[in-house]
Amino acid sequence: MIDGDSRDTGAIPPPRATRPPRRASGRSTRRSLGIALASTIAVFGLLAVVLVNAPGWEAVRESFLDGENFIESAPRIIARFEVNVRLFVFAEILILAWGLVLAILRGLPGPVLFPLRLLATAYVDLFRAIPGVLVIYLLGFGIPGLRLPGVPNDPFFWGVVALTLVYSAYVSEVYRAGIDSVHPSQAAAARSLGLSQLQALRYVVVPQAVRRVIPPLLNDFIGLQKDTVLVSFIGVVEIFRQSQIRQQATFNFTPYLVTALVFLVVTIPLARITDWLVARERDRRYAAAVGAGAGRARRGRMWGFR
Amino acid sequence: MGLPLNGSREPALVVDDLWKSFGELQVLRGIDLRVSEHEVVCVIGASGSGKSTLLRCINLTEPIDDGRIVVGGEEITAPDVDVDRIRRGIGIVFQAYNLFPHMPVIDNITLAPRKVLRLGRAEAESQAVELLERFGLAEKRDAYPDSLSGGQQQRVAIVRALAMRPRLMLLDEVTSALDPELVAEVLNVIRELAAEGMTMVIATHEMAFARDIAHRVLFLDGGAILEEGPPADIFSSPREPRTREFLQRIIDAGRL
Numbered sequence: 001m002i003d004g005d006s007r008d009t010g011a012i013p014p015p016r017a018t019r020p021p022r023r024a025s026g027r028s029t030r031r032s033l034g035i036a037l038a039s040t041i042a043v044f045g046l047l048a049v050v051l052v053n054a055p056g057w058e059a060v061r062e063s064f065l066d067g068e069n070f071i072e073s074a075p076r077i078i079a080r081f082e083v084n085v086r087l088f089v090f091a092e093i094l095i096l097a098w099g100l101v102l103a104i105l106r107g108l109p110g111p112v113l114f115p116l117r118l119l120a121t122a123y124v125d126l127f128r129a130i131p132g133v134l135v136i137y138l139l140g141f142g143i144p145g146l147r148l149p150g151v152p153n154d155p156f157f158w159g160v161v162a163l164t165l166v167y168s169a170y171v172s173e174v175y176r177a178g179i180d181s182v183h184p185s186q187a188a189a190a191r192s193l194g195l196s197q198l199q200a201l202r203y204v205v206v207p208q209a210v211r212r213v214i215p216p217l218l219n220d221f222i223g224l225q226k227d228t229v230l231v232s233f234i235g236v237v238e239i240f241r242q243s244q245i246r247q248q249a250t251f252n253f254t255p256y257l258v259t260a261l262v263f264l265v266v267t268i269p270l271a272r273i274t275d276w277l278v279a280r281e282r283d284r285r286y287a288a289a290v291g292a293g294a295g296r297a298r299r300g301r302m303w304g305f306r
Numbered sequence: 307m308g309l310p311l312n313g314s315r316e317p318a319l320v321v322d323d324l325w326k327s328f329g330e331l332q333v334l335r336g337i338d339l340r341v342s343e344h345e346v347v348c349v350i351g352a353s354g355s356g357k358s359t360l361l362r363c364i365n366l367t368e369p370i371d372d373g374r375i376v377v378g379g380e381e382i383t384a385p386d387v388d389v390d391r392i393r394r395g396i397g398i399v400f401q402a403y404n405l406f407p408h409m410p411v412i413d414n415i416t417l418a419p420r421k422v423l424r425l426g427r428a429e430a431e432s433q434a435v436e437l438l439e440r441f442g443l444a445e446k447r448d449a450y451p452d453s454l455s456g457g458q459q460q461r462v463a464i465v466r467a468l469a470m471r472p473r474l475m476l477l478d479e480v481t482s483a484l485d486p487e488l489v490a491e492v493l494n495v496i497r498e499l500a501a502e503g504m505t506m507v508i509a510t511h512e513m514a515f516a517r518d519i520a521h522r523v524l525f526l527d528g529g530a531i532l533e534e535g536p537p538a539d540i541f542s543s544p545r546e547p548r549t550r551e552f553l554q555r556i557i558d559a560g561r562l
Contacts, residue, residue, distance in 0.1 A: 185400065185402060185404045186404060186406065188367060188400075188404070189400065189404035189405075189406070190406075190417075190418075191367070191390075191393065192365055192367065192393055192396075192397075192398045192467075193393070193394070193417070193418035193422065193466070193467070193470060194390050194391070194393045194394030194418055194422040194470060195390070195417075195418060195421060195422055196390050199421050199422070203417055203421065204406055204417075207408050208406075208407070208408050211408065
């Protein structure tokens with residue numbers, strides 16, 4: 001006898017209840033798709049009928065769903081979205097870099113580096129606690145007000161800085177969770193080969209951590225994308241400010257609807273990509289735990305048809 | 307104590323009165339050990355006897371409480387010693403392989419030579435390929451660790467350690483996590499290293515292998531070396547009752 005797993009042919013077969021449920025076949029998947037489609041049409045149709053027949057519907061439609069206003073406002077408003085995209089891209093690049101620096105600072109060992117850890121921790125606590133709008137106001141109005149020589153007073157610049165300060169606090173926590181999730185034996189293996197602490201972080205721990213936190217990072221991206229409109233408060237004419245201008249000129253709320261639609265169109269694909277990445281990561285870990293080749297069944301899970 | 311195979315040279319490894327505890331738990335109690343150049347020492351003993359901890363202390367993975375460790379004439383446990391430089395010269399292979407899952411085999415092997423020894427990529431890779439070919443892994447060059455069998459992963463881990471050209475190899479139960487049919491391929495690699503004269507300290511549960519490969523066997527019990535000697539003596543006529551008891555259990559389990 002060698003190990004515990006003896007091939008005992010006299011063993012009682014496992015009870016039926018513990019057998020895994022059978023995979024849905026192609027036909028039953030198609031059938032559930034059909035049912036889902038039919039019930040969706042029924043529910044949404046009913047909702048539409050109720051809404052249109054509700055008292056006050058006419059007023060709502062006039063104020064929010066003015067087709068003429070929509071067509072006239074849309075091009076100008078959408079054009080301004082370019083400012084939000086630029087805000088987002090600049091801030092995001094800075095956030096990804098600065099957030100990682102913060103996360104690494106918080107994880108540094110040793111008593112000598114305690115002040116750095118303390119500073120990074122205080123930073124994260126501070127900027128997670130203060131509402132983003134406040135930071136935007138403080139920087140966007142406060143600093144140019146000081147009239148310091150050589151300090152820019154461009155609200156776009158301060159908008160990017162404020163968003164970076166606030167979001168890097170969140171993103172550093174995401175990174176840190178990722179770094180903590182890499183098993184210590186990985187760093188130990190790297191160190192045993194003679195790599196320094198920083199080299200082990202850079203080549204072994206952080207690359208694995210970043211891969212794992214891409215889905216939660218994308219989640220923060222979605223938040224950042226929406227929060228770019230806050231920068232309008234310090235005088236940047238971006239999509240929200242532009243729709244406000246249109247609203248005030250036409251006394252109609254349809255321009256806001258245009259803005260809402262733009263964000264929907266941009267954000268929903270990002271949300272779906274995030275879901276897909278989360279599912280892929282879960283499958284990959286499952287496959288790694290069970291052995292290569294397992295855990296391939298992914299199709300259809302995202303929409304819950306199975 | 308240990309008999310250096312050739313008295314003219316400095317021992318590859320000297321451990322002097324090494325003590326180590328984890329909190330209340332005393333894991334190593336005054337270990338004395340000398341390993342000569344080209345000597346293969348197998349450390350046997352029950353789980354929890356301190357085998358792994360001993361290796362981890364020699365690799366400076368665990369700080370020691372008391373004692374001294376000297377490698378190649380240099381005291382590596384001295385304060386202010388450059389830990390990274392010491393570790394470069396000591397290869398260690400773990401039970402759980404610990405390959406880097408996010409890089410292919412070739413990068414696993416060349417990472418440390420490139421970043422620590424500052425070899426160019428071409429040089430590091432040609433050296434790595436040479437090692438891979440020697441151990442029958444040439445076609446796995448660009449594979450990722452999770453697509454390899456346990457035995458292949460462990461062989462890559464050994465190659466990864468060898469790529470740093472260590473003067474001492476520490477093997478920590480390198481076959482314990484493997485399916486029985488994969489053990490042999492890993493043990494063969496170690497045999498080859500021994501034949502080439504690599505100095506090795508091997509913690510193992512594979513008694514037949516230890517008997518076959520070791521110049522000397524240490525039996526560790528409760529954190530101390532209870533008995534040591536040539537494998538023929540330890541396995542055929544152990545002096546200590548505890549050693550006999552341990553070996554009897556191994557024999558009863560069909561492992562010897």
